[in-house]
Amino acid sequence: MTRGNQRDNDRAKALKKAGNTKNKNTQSGTEFARSKEDAAAIMREKQRKADEKKAAEAAAGKSKK
Template structure:
C-alpha cells in the first residue's frame, strides 16, 4: 500500500504549492498601479452611464 500513501502525500504537496503560488502578484509596482487605475476608470465610466440612464428614466417617466 506504499503507492497509495505516496499518492496522498504528492497530492497534498501539490495543493500546498498551488495555494502558495495563487496569491502572488506577478506585476511590478508600476504595472500593478496602472492596471488598478485602468480598472477604476472603467468602473467610473460604467457608473456615469448608469447614473445618466437613471436620470433619463426619472425625467422621462420610465419609458423604455
C-alpha cells in the same frame, strides 16, 4: 474514510495542487498602479452610464405622470 497510504497520497496530492496556484503578484509597483487605475477608470465609466440611465428613466417617469 481513507486510511494509511491513501491518506498520505491525498495529502501529497493536495499539497501539489496548492503549490501550483499563483500566490504572488508579479507586477512591478508602477504596473500594478497602472492596472489598478485602468480598472478604476472602467468602473467610473460604468457608473457614469448607470447614472445617466437612471436619470433618463426618472425623467421619463416624471413626464408620464
